[in-house]
Amino acid sequence: MPVNIQSHDQKILVSTPVYSWEWDAETDFFTLRDRENRPIGRGPHRPFICTRQTGWNSTASTVDFRIDRDRLSISYLLKDSGSRLTVSWSFHPDFISLEPFLYESSAEEDILQIVYFPEAHNDTYKPAFYSRYAVVPGLSMSTNISPVMDLHSRLSVTAVLGSGAMRGPGFTQQWGLPAHYFCTFNTSDRWNAIGAKRLQSSAACWGLAELPAGDFRLELREIGLSPVLNLRSDLWKQFKTPGTLQLGFSFLITFGANFHEAMRNYYKILLREKFIQPKTNSHKKAGIMLAPQYNTWGVESALALPPEELTESLVRDIFQKFQRSGMRAKTFVIDDKWEGRYGELKHDPARFPNFEALLADIRRQGYFIGLWVAFLRCQDPAALGLDESHLLQTSEEKPLWLSHQTSRYGIFDVTQPEVQEVLRARARQFIRAYRPDLIKLDFGYELPSLDVAAPADMTWAGERLLQKGLDVIVRAMKEENPDLVIMYYGLSPLLIEHYDLHSPDDLVYCGGDYDLETNRRIFFSSLCGELGMPTYGSSGYDWASALDIWFDSAPSGTLGSLHCFDGDENGDLPKDEWIAKYNGLSAILRKQTTFQIQPIDAHWQGGLRAAFSPSWERLEDDKTVLIALRTHRFDGKPASRAYKDILHTDVMLVAASMTDDDIAHAGRLGVVPFGEGRCTIRHSSTRQTAELIEHYLSGRQHATRLACQNQHIDLELRPSREDEILEWLEIIFKEDQPC
Structure with missing residues (x-):
């Protein structure tokens, strides 16, 4: 498929059989269209750069543009600072690459934020890329806000598309993050005219090709959207001029008949262009990945346990009740609170005096062992031969302390060599001591934004910090046990090297909608099967929703349960008929870890119907x-x-x-x-x-x-x-x- 680039009267038109792209030098607006020439979206082209010294560089003039084969570079002179900005696009037959841009300045500047597709508004900006719909998986932890948003609802929010969402600037987010992508699609200007649906555009997926050293956000406001890269060099001094800087995202823009297909093509192109590598799993590892699970967290929640009350005898009691239920799970997962102190990866010897024997007993009865781990939390750095300087620091050069229930902890700075050495050793010892088959990784949402804290080595700041942590700890664990399965809830394909099994947890904010929200989350996560990462179905906190959740889980991977056999939040007990369905579906689960899922009878539009699939x-x-x-x-x-x-x-x-x-x-x-x-x-x-x-x-x-x-x-x-x-x-x- 050829790429055709034409220049005429200060306009650039790029066309392929899949899409077209047009830029008008006079207005500095660009338009993205689908294969049928229907507009997917339109917005101002030049990014805005906010510096500590000059604020928003909102006025500029186009200096020139240059076409080099299938690459277009557009340069601007920023009037507020005298700096020069060059934005480059590479056009491919079935996708577009928006490259990090060059910023040249002879002035002393600290870069705070970069905003794509903005419009000047008083002394600041407003998001100005228009497309009728934006699709943001993981936008809300609850069911109150649909991930498929009509921008004309004028919802105003700054959404996190990377890690750190629970402490980010917008809604409470967690599931699906980091996702590292969003989608857009458009309707006809005559929304409800006869035949208007035929004029609705295909979709575009805007996904990262590599992780930036900043926080990835999407700002939605007044029927416009803008991707934002948060850098805060005023606090950390990592992006400074005078000089030439490479700034911004490396975006891939892919296309599909609907947003599900556009996301699928994003994953496919990442694989094809070798940005990521396909996963290969041994027969043993595949068996662990696809083994149905039972998890203790539901009982811990039902009993409202503080950390000091989860004991060895209680875990044995949970295990025995699970066995008596007749549920044929093959993996038994011990969730949070088995550790003595976060960071040490060791059990509490007072509450679990015979922890290794407990695990051996469960394993001897034919079960795989899963353990919950929040691997970057640290309650007592001195216990590991470290000190508070080895934790993430605030701009006041103080350690960042967080809390959960009765625990107070910091976050390991995994960019420091001393920390890496300690954590690798602890990770290997953890695997040798407990021999887990599966790790339920629970952490990324706690990583602070650069507004709050940062690592010592800023080359690993922002979206790269989680990657560095995974590379240090998970790699060490897998060196000890290559068949270890890592389960996490992030959708990002850029971290697929470290994740093995996707989890749609946690549904705690979705009371009354556990089954519906699981269906919607699997609607997105099912695409990970094409990368070799199945989905674990988990469950809600009631028994009534279980059948639908297990039904939707079976096609995309495996089943799970974190139910309490003594009663759920409604006081309901499990029925034999429900346990039978769990067992029946478990018996017919597929054994392959790479596959494709097609939604049947899915809706693509509407806050209450879109991104669900009944079949x-x-x-x-x-x-x-x-x-x-x-x-x-x-x-x-x-x-x-x-x-x-x-x-x-x-x-x-x-x-x-x-x-x-x-x-x-x-x-x-x-x-x-x-x-x-x-x-x-x-x-x-x-x-x-x-x-x-x-x-x-x-x-x-x-x-x-x-x-x-x-x-x-x-x-x-x-x-x-x-x-x-x-x-x-x-x-x-x-x-x-x-x-």
Whole structure:
């Protein structure tokens, strides 16, 4: 696909079969269009730079522009400071690269912030890139604000797109971060005119190609948006002139028919252009990643435990109740509060006198072990041979202290060699002592912005600080155990080297909507499967939402539970029917860690409907290997009851191949129905009969013959037989059953 760049009458037009881009030198506005020439967005081109000495450099003149093959550079003279700014774009057939820009100044300046696509407003600016919709995964920790925002709602917020969200400038954020991308798409200027939906644009994904040494934010205000890089060189002195500086983001702009496809193409292009490497997992590691989990956090929350009250006897009690429930999880995760003091990665010997024996006992019974870790918290640096200077410091040269419940702690400065040496040694000792199979990493949201604190080595500031911490500690852990699984909630593909399993935790702010919010979070995280990172489904804090959460989790990875078997927040106890569904879905989970998920019957527009999918298709090597089909959308309207002529059903169900073949050719199928009814599955078998095995919660199995007619099998679905609760159906096509 060629890139065509034309220059005429002070205008630049770039066109490819996927997009077009236009810049007007007279107005200094640029417009981004899709393959059908529909505008995706439009805004002022020149970034604003805020310095301590001159404030916002809001007036400038275009000096010149230069085209070099598929690269365009536009230079400005900033009148307030006499500085020169050069912005460069590289145009590729299916994506655009917006490069970090050059800033040349002979004056003494400290760079505070950089704002993209702004408009001057009094003595400051306002965000001015216009596109009707912005898509920001992780915008809100709760369900109160949709990640798909109509900018005409005039929502005013500065959203964090990187780490540190819980202590950032806007809403309470956590899940999905760091994401390191956002999306835009547009509607016709005549919103509700006849046929206006046909004029709605495709979507663009604006994602980082590399991590900046600053805080990545997105400001939304007055129907405009602007990416912002927060540097605060007035406090830290790391970006100063006179001289020439390289500033800003390295953006990739990718395109898709909708924002889900635009995000998918962002991931694909990062892989194709070798910004990131595909994940490869051993057979053992894949088994740990996809093992269904049970986590103690739900009980800890149900009992409102302070840290000093989680004990070895309580963990044993939780484990025993989990076993008695009949839930067939394969990984048992001990969550927060097992440590004595944060930072030491050691258990509390008073509360857990036989911790290694406890872990060995659980492992001996056939379970993988998971441990919660907040690896950069430090309560007592002296216990590790360090001091307060080895923690992140404020601009007053004092350590930053944070608190959670009864704990007070600082944050390790992982850019210091002394700290790195201590943490690597502690990480290796931790793995050797406890032999965890999985680490539930819980931390990034606590990293402070550069408004608050910074590391000693500023080359690792901003978005790079979490990367450095992961590189020091996680790398040391994996050197000790290459099959160790790291679970985290960040969506960023730029950290895929360190993460293995995505978690949509925590749903604590989503009471009443646990199931809906999980569906929406999986809508985004399912794309990580194409990078080799499945999603762990977790759960909410009530039992009633569990079935829908597990249904949505099964296509994209594995199941989880952090429920309390003594009662949930509503006082409800688990039902055997619910445990049976967990077990049934666990039995038919796919074994591959790289796959593609296609939403079925998804909506792309509307704060209450967008970014939900009632049903899912999973593909491996372009083969349909799993279909999870609901008969109704979340608003109660009917959904598709048939898909690709593979599956027809009048009941909600999950059907999966249990071999490497697609559903229509697999010699073994698994089905988990969520009600009573019938379904028909197309199968290419030339055999007249198959074996149908009903698996029950009691462990009993019931086998019958199943007729195959015209390459279809017809199933009568029922949740129980003679008071036995069904877990799942197994269908086996045997070689000794010819027509």
